[in-house]
Amino acid sequence: MPTSPTTDPYDAVLLVSFGGPEKSEDVLPFLENVTRGRGIPADRLREVARHYDSFGGRSPINDQCRAFLAAVRADFTEHGLTTPLYWGNRNWDPYLADAVAQMKADGVRRAAAFVTSAYASYSGCRQYRENLFDAVALTDHPPRVDKLRHYFNHPGFVAAFVDATCEAITQLRQPLQGGARLVFVTHAIPSSMAESSGPTGGAYVAQHRAAAQSVAQAVSQRTGSHHAHDLVYCSRSGPPAVPWLEPDVNDHLERLAVAGEEAVVVIPIGFVSDHMEVAYDLDTEARATAERLGLAFQRAAAPGVHPAFVATVRDLLQERAAVERGDQVRRSAVGAIGPTWDRCAQRCCPNLREDRPALCEASS
Numbered sequence: 001m002p003t004s005p006t007t008d009p010y011d012a013v014l015l016v017s018f019g020g021p022e023k024s025e026d027v028l029p030f031l032e033n034v035t036r037g038r039g040i041p042a043d044r045l046r047e048v049a050r051h052y053d054s055f056g057g058r059s060p061i062n063d064q065c066r067a068f069l070a071a072v073r074a075d076f077t078e079h080g081l082t083t084p085l086y087w088g089n090r091n092w093d094p095y096l097a098d099a100v101a102q103m104k105a106d107g108v109r110r111a112a113a114f115v116t117s118a119y120a121s122y123s124g125c126r127q128y129r130e131n132l133f134d135a136v137a138l139t140d141h142p143p144r145v146d147k148l149r150h151y152f153n154h155p156g157f158v159a160a161f162v163d164a165t166c167e168a169i170t171q172l173r174q175p176l177q178g179g180a181r182l183v184f185v186t187h188a189i190p191s192s193m194a195e196s197s198g199p200t201g202g203a204y205v206a207q208h209r210a211a212a213q214s215v216a217q218a219v220s221q222r223t224g225s226h227h228a229h230d231l232v233y234c235s236r237s238g239p240p241a242v243p244w245l246e247p248d249v250n251d252h253l254e255r256l257a258v259a260g261e262e263a264v265v266v267i268p269i270g271f272v273s274d275h276m277e278v279a280y281d282l283d284t285e286a287r288a289t290a291e292r293l294g295l296a297f298q299r300a301a302a303p304g305v306h307p308a309f310v311a312t313v314r315d316l317l318q319e320r321a322a323v324e325r326g327d328q329v330r331r332s333a334v335g336a337i338g339p340t341w342d343r344c345a346q347r348c349c350p351n352l353r354e355d356r357p358a359l360c361e362a363s364s
Helices: 024-035 042-055 061-078 096-105 122-137 155-170 191-195 203-223 249-258 276-293 307-325
Strands: 012-017 085-089 110-115 144-147 181-187 229-234 263-267 296-299
Touching: 012 061, 012 096, 024 042, 042 276, 061 085, 061 307, 085 096, 096 122, 110 122, 110 307, 122 144, 155 203, 155 263, 155 296, 155 307, 181 203, 181 249, 181 276, 191 203, 203 229, 229 249, 229 276, 249 263, 249 276, 263 276, 276 296
Parallel strands: 012 085, 012 110, 110 144, 181 229, 181 263, 263 296
Antiparallel strands: none
């Protein structure tokens, strides 16, 4: 007799995201909240705030989270899962603390957290775990929250980028399609943060390179043309004296044009949805740079609600549930780096400014 699908011991899933303002008067307070303690000049914050003007004075990220939640709910239902979904942000409403309190009120005992950041770094992992620790500490007898593993090399995440990249290539003029260069873009972070990322350092760049390689190989196989590719960065926000990962996407486009490249497809490999860094830094700034240089330009979509990416949540949830039950587990991963750890080491992706407790880490 067939058994019903189970996510036991998890009785909820918590979507953990960055958050964003949904009206113009919230933009500057949101940016101040995000950058608190980092010494970002007020003039720089006001400059960034103006980026939102072209998008109605709001960020698209919360709407994208709502769409993603709806798609995951539909996927769960299709596959016989009744596990409820909750949503909390680090930096704006709905906040993580409210989501944890709601789970407690609803009788949730143990939740699996899916974070909208696929890679290891302080800002992409540990900072979320610090915020989860703070959120849980505000509720008496809160549910236990376990973070699902990094998914930069999960087949569903990679497949979404492969489909989007191939689609973007077809939008170029036919004579340019075979030689289009793939420019993978992720969020710049301080070099010190990149060097200390992961349990032994260097994980942020290594994981991005592995993901880009997997996507580029699959795209070349599908198109029948070899596409050279690069990994570059966007959205630097730190003081000029502090080294950050380079090259910037705009500087890189300059070099490609000088080298005689004619067409680029820009792939936001570091992002799960087309939020502000993608909409402004790539669709606005990078596109304008390419047009000035005479480079044909197309931008591949982020995973968003691509079915393969949506299904990744279910796969990671059931994988981790099996681990916690002590069942035999098949872990899905592609590329040179295998499946990553379930629990972060205590010094994984350290906070280089202060020592703060974080949730979801190994006991020793």
